[in-house]
Amino acid sequence: MENTEKTLTGAQILMTVLQEEGVDTIFGFPGGAVIDIYDELDRTPIRHILTRHEQAAVHAADGYARASGKVGVCLVTSGPGATNTVTGIASAYMDSIPLVVVTGQVPTSLIGNDAFQEVDIVGITRPCTKHNYLVKRTDDLSKVLKEAFHIARSGRPGPVLVDIPKDVAKGKAVYSRMDATQMKSYNPTYHPNMRQLEKVISLIQEAKRPMIFAGGGVILSKASAELTAFARKTQMPVTTSLMGMGAFPGTDSLCLGMLGMHGTYRANMATSACDLLIGVGVRFDDRVTGKTDAFASQAKIVHIDIDPTSIRKNVLVTLPLVGDCKITLQELNRMIERIDFGNIAEQRRDWLSQIAQWKETGALDYDQTTIIKPQYVVETLYRLTQGKAIITTEVGQNQMWAAQYYHFDEPDHFITSGGLGVMGFGLPAAIGAQIAQPEHLVVDIAGDGSIQMNIQEMATIRQYGLPVKIVILNNRYLGMVRQWQELFYDKRYSCTDMESAPDFVKLAEAYGALGLKATTPEEVESVLREGLAAPGAAIMDFWVDRQECVYPMVPAGAPITEMLLV
Amino acid sequence: MTESKHVITMLVDNQPGVLARVVGLFSGRGFNIESLCVAETTSPEVSRITLVTTADPLVMEQIIKQLRKLINVIKVRDMDKSKAVQREMALICVRTKPEHRAEVLRIVDIFRGKIVDTGSEHYIIEVTGDEGKLTAIINLLKPIGIKKIARTGTVALFREPK
Incomplete structure (x- = not known):
């Protein structure tokens, strides 16, 4: 496969580029338009994970990308295979996860004729991919694939879709290896403007109540160590977005926990009282800011992000800094090395003691009764796994309780569909994470509603013998919607009662997994211990308090200081 | 704002x-x-x-x-408008009864337009200018009777240094 030119089929070119790009695992589902590619795949060492649904293939590739730090790759057929990927692609796009999704397409001669299993997937995914391609000639394929990987992983990462018609996969072209990809209209800015950086330093020196707001960008650019050093040196407390969980050690005394709608009391209060807010790799999503006019209204805001469109989109900032989080933090750390902050602990004493006070008055809490509280399940899971598990979540209450009660000291350990909020994400994402980290404990914290959205993936777990653990916080409700109905819709529980859920223990057994159930608080720990200790996959079904709500809660559109606290 | x-x-x-x-x-x-x-x-x-x-x-x-x-x-x-040349072209088909022809020709002349198609009951006028100019000629022709109109939308180029 060296630099010599050779004639290859499109399918062979695809396999060659995948291997050049270091891809050893892909997720997918075969079909008519990709038979030629699958035929070729069978002759390579690339491992293919056959999910039971194309949506799950994309979520699995997403989980794989996050847990491995590599680009996740999917392969699906045309038409319904392609449309089934859309939710997964849109989720990866919102969360900036690098994916290359290869879809089959009907032969070029049939495109536009409404052929069997034809769909304009490039048109459909245009607004939810970082970029996409329809490859019309085998000659173009290698260049397009190289660009696809380059775009997916560089700058602000994201999903790239490559649509390959059947005749392009079968056709032949001369292939020669290209290593560098040059694109005249795509050049992300990695290095921040130095003059702007100097201004950050003086803002820090002037500030009395500074803090950091860290997001997924810190994790994506692998800047956790730099962020931690920066925060500790300057003694600035750190709050994170949902996507930023683990970017800063969750058990560090400077850690304020999550910010926003279900953020901690101290994070929301501190953000509203601070006089300097340094946002790093965040996009000030509406679930974080609440009412934007009231958000950090006393603060000068510094916004560090590699994507210029994130800056000044939702909140006005004092100082924009376009650049890679890691490089920017490295530069800042270098600059603060040379600065004498004096007695920093003394300078921060009032601010940090104010925060400590908020921590005490607004601590996360719940009543322990004779019914299992979902928070208790997550807390016990945290204790038993010593905070070391890779946690994936579904979406809704389960996701928020996971974020609140499991503390992440390391990045890439909390894998959730943050931006798009996809129910059914956690189980396939756990598959991807487990494949990326075979030795690691991977737990999907789920609700009884969302687990059923991709429950078929239990078959994938069985096929590949994956020891994924599933914790269902089963309240027989679509809990987060029910919570909104309770609080804001006069308790009219329209269409949220999920009374007729399956027997998850039997369901687990049907898929060859261990099924366990707990209905009293006394059983929680023993069920968790048994499930976690089992050699294979396990579903642990916890019948929790049906009425439990996630608190604190900021009503949508309200200032984040207006929290409902239990 | x-x-x-x-x-x-x-x-x-x-x-x-x-x-x-x-x-x-x-x-x-x-x-x-x-x-x-x-x-x-x-x-x-x-x-x-x-x-x-x-x-x-x-x-x-x-x-x-x-x-x-x-x-x-x-x-x-x-x-920035002051640093760019902006133009738009319109093709305007005007109903022309014999008594209106002279007036239409006068208007076309004032706006430095051209008649590019004629018939017993119509002229098609080609006119180029900035948006304001096109709006002005359209307003003048309206009372006479515009049958159809096609506008290109604005094109623009920055002026080069003098």
Whole structure:
């Protein structure tokens, strides 16, 4: 496969580029338009994970990308295979996860004729991919694939879709290896403007109540160590977005926990009282800011992000800094090395003691009764796994309780569909994470509603013998919607009662997994211990308090200081 | 914040689907397009898109940034009116009874237009100018009777240094 030119089929070119790009695992589902590619795949060492649904293939590739730090790759057929990927692609796009999704397409001669299993997937995914391609000639394929990987992983990462018609996969072209990809209209800015950086330093020196707001960008650019050093040196407390969980050690005394709608009391209060807010790799999503006019209204805001469109989109900032989080933090750390902050602990004493006070008055809490509280399940899971598990979540209450009660000291350990909020994400994402980290404990914290959205993936777990653990916080409700109905819709529980859920223990057994159930608080720990200790996959079904709500809660559109606290 | 009109000019890869990316960006993010012009440049690989939009300064900033983020967009500029030449062309088909012909010809002459098609009951007029000029001639011709009209939308180029 060296630099010599050779004639290859499109399918062979695809396999060659995948291997050049270091891809050893892909997720997918075969079909008519990709038979030629699958035929070729069978002759390579690339491992293919056959999910039971194309949506799950994309979520699995997403989980794989996050847990491995590599680009996740999917392969699906045309038409319904392609449309089934859309939710997964849109989720990866919102969360900036690098994916290359290869879809089959009907032969070029049939495109536009409404052929069997034809769909304009490039048109459909245009607004939810970082970029996409329809490859019309085998000659173009290698260049397009190289660009696809380059775009997916560089700058602000994201999903790239490559649509390959059947005749392009079968056709032949001369292939020669290209290593560098040059694109005249795509050049992300990695290095921040130095003059702007100097201004950050003086803002820090002037500030009395500074803090950091860290997001997924810190994790994506692998800047956790730099962020931690920066925060500790300057003694600035750190709050994170949902996507930023683990970017800063969750058990560090400077850690304020999550910010926003279900953020901690101290994070929301501190953000509203601070006089300097340094946002790093965040996009000030509406679930974080609440009412934007009231958000950090006393603060000068510094916004560090590699994507210029994130800056000044939702909140006005004092100082924009376009650049890679890691490089920017490295530069800042270098600059603060040379600065004498004096007695920093003394300078921060009032601010940090104010925060400590908020921590005490607004601590996360719940009543322990004779019914299992979902928070208790997550807390016990945290204790038993010593905070070391890779946690994936579904979406809704389960996701928020996971974020609140499991503390992440390391990045890439909390894998959730943050931006798009996809129910059914956690189980396939756990598959991807487990494949990326075979030795690691991977737990999907789920609700009884969302687990059923991709429950078929239990078959994938069985096929590949994956020891994924599933914790269902089963309240027989679509809990987060029910919570909104309770609080804001006069308790009219329209269409949220999920009374007729399956027997998850039997369901687990049907898929060859261990099924366990707990209905009293006394059983929680023993069920968790048994499930976690089992050699294979396990579903642990916890019948929790049906009425439990996630608190604190900021009503949508309200200032984040207006929290409902239990 | 006050909204104002902007002419955006951009160079893009001359490939299928690029216009759809630009237009889809506007519709998907709730930006508006008042007029749109696309044609090849001297390089067959590059097209120029000229687009007119009305937006407040913050939205305008987003429009420009979002356009720059598109992979196929090579260069984007928000055109300052004073530093650019802006033109639009209109073809206007006017109903011409014999008693109106002289007046129509006079109007065409004032606006330095051309009659490019004639018939027993119509003229087609070609006229070029900035938006204000086109609006003016259209207003003058309206009472006489406009049958059909086709406008190109604005195209623009920055002036070169003198």
